[in-house]
Amino acid sequence: MNPFIAVVRRDVSLALRRKNEVMTSVFFFVVVAALFPLGIGPEMNTLRLIGPGVLWVGALLASMLSLGRMFAGDHDDGTLEQMVLSSASLPSLVGAKILAHWLLSGLPLVVLSPVLALQFDLNLQAIEVLMATLLLGTPLLSLIGAVGAALTLGVRGADVLLSLLVLPLYVPALVFGAGAVQAQTAGLGASAHLSILAAMLLMAAVFSPWACASALRIALE
Amino acid sequence: MLSVNDLSCHRGERRLFSGVGFQLKAGTCLYLEGDNGVGKTSLLRQVSGLLPVSVGQISWCGKPIADNEFFRKQLIYLGHNLAMKDDLSAMENLQIDAAIAGQAVDPDKVLSALKSLGLKGREHLPIRVLSQGQKRRAALARLLTRQASLWILDEPVVALDVPAQAAVGRVLKAHLEKGGMVLFTSHQPLPMAIPSASITSYRLQG
Numbered sequence: 001m002n003p004f005i006a007v008v009r010r011d012v013s014l015a016l017r018r019k020n021e022v023m024t025s026v027f028f029f030v031v032v033a034a035l036f037p038l039g040i041g042p043e044m045n046t047l048r049l050i051g052p053g054v055l056w057v058g059a060l061l062a063s064m065l066s067l068g069r070m071f072a073g074d075h076d077d078g079t080l081e082q083m084v085l086s087s088a089s090l091p092s093l094v095g096a097k098i099l100a101h102w103l104l105s106g107l108p109l110v111v112l113s114p115v116l117a118l119q120f121d122l123n124l125q126a127i128e129v130l131m132a133t134l135l136l137g138t139p140l141l142s143l144i145g146a147v148g149a150a151l152t153l154g155v156r157g158a159d160v161l162l163s164l165l166v167l168p169l170y171v172p173a174l175v176f177g178a179g180a181v182q183a184q185t186a187g188l189g190a191s192a193h194l195s196i197l198a199a200m201l202l203m204a205a206v207f208s209p210w211a212c213a214s215a216l217r218i219a220l221e
Numbered sequence: 222m223l224s225v226n227d228l229s230c231h232r233g234e235r236r237l238f239s240g241v242g243f244q245l246k247a248g249t250c251l252y253l254e255g256d257n258g259v260g261k262t263s264l265l266r267q268v269s270g271l272l273p274v275s276v277g278q279i280s281w282c283g284k285p286i287a288d289n290e291f292f293r294k295q296l297i298y299l300g301h302n303l304a305m306k307d308d309l310s311a312m313e314n315l316q317i318d319a320a321i322a323g324q325a326v327d328p329d330k331v332l333s334a335l336k337s338l339g340l341k342g343r344e345h346l347p348i349r350v351l352s353q354g355q356k357r358r359a360a361l362a363r364l365l366t367r368q369a370s371l372w373i374l375d376e377p378v379v380a381l382d383v384p385a386q387a388a389v390g391r392v393l394k395a396h397l398e399k400g401g402m403v404l405f406t407s408h409q410p411l412p413m414a415i416p417s418a419s420i421t422s423y424r425l426q427g
Contacts, residue, residue: 078302
């Protein structure tokens with residue numbers, strides 16, 4: 001079996017045997033997105049205005065919740081050592097772990113987002129754009145977050161440090177992601193925002209696995 | 222062939238050992254002795270390529286081991302962490318272990334490896350329900366499911382009962398007879414099965 005596919009399959013099947021870890025971040029997203037309309041009240045214009053931003057911030061925090069566990073399990077039980085010593089390249093194995101993280105904590109958010117967007121009275125076109133931005137944006141969040149997770153691996157108080165490290169780096173994704181939906185509702189079209197998000201995703205897909213691999217090697221020393 | 226020359230190891234400001242050198246030829250086994258804390262694990266991690274080497278050379282068939290894919294293909298390292306997932310069965314763990322190492326393994330081969338280490342009937346139980354010794358046996362089964370000529374084993378028989386230690390001894394003996402190499406540490410008496418002619422001891426001093 002190809003090492004890349006083997007690692008993706010292993011991470012997904014491990015997560016499916018411990019469903020609470022996956023469900024935590026998905027429910028967090030649902031609850032955060034549901035609390036805002038309840039708190040603000042049925043003011044349609046306000047809700048339409050804040051909807052994309054709230055959903056994006058929710059997705060961003062939800063995907064960050066599971067970042068700390070991304071490499072910690074493999075580090076604790078020694079699997080990471082075996083990955084470093086594998087004849088397969090470490091960046092590709094790390095890429096597999098990032099893909100698995102996205103499948104488990106990014107993709108469910110993309111699928112749920114249209115339902116949650118209804119609470120903010122977004123129209124069909126805005127919902128389509130929102131889904132497109134999340135489809136491009138959530139893998140970007142996993143890729144950026146993975147670098148932070150690798151850098152803070154084995155550090156005491158890693159969770160707080162991780163959020164301080166990663167949240168500022170999430171800002172461009174948030175600005176263009178939420179901005180795309182607002183541009184669409186304002187009639188400007190979202191293609192520019194989506195192109196920039198796609199460009200950031202490509203950049204991150206190339207550089208993040210290598211940065212993670214170097215950080216993981218340092219963490220094992 | 223593995224050769225280590227004038228190797229030293231520093232952890233922080235502290236020097237663990239220096240001037241370590243040995244050679245390991247096909248069909249031989251090096252038994253690394255030393256007191257607790259003298260740096261046996263650090264030495265094994267350096268030789269396997271997990272710890273960077275600042276002073277000294279480690280080479281495999283004449284080439285340095287750093288960024289050496291050929292060396293990593295020929296190596297199995299088993300440290301104190303067993304690299305077994307608690308939620309997966311021994312069978313699944315060993316198949317994934319081989320896949321991560323870039324090798325394909327036949328399910329029958331995994332079953333026979335587990336059987337020869339005394340885990341018959343427990344192949345499909347999650348690792349978390351096994352005892353310490355059984356976990357160690359399952360982890361050692363990767364020596365039989367993967368193809369590699371150099372085995373680096375950090376206290377392989379710790380937590381194992383006497384029959385399991387003997388089984389490990391037989392596995393090591395068969396590997397040496399096929400021209401393999403073993404570098405290991407242990408505080409237990411050596412397994413009887415290994416012919417004494419193929420063992421060299423090396424005492425590590427701080």
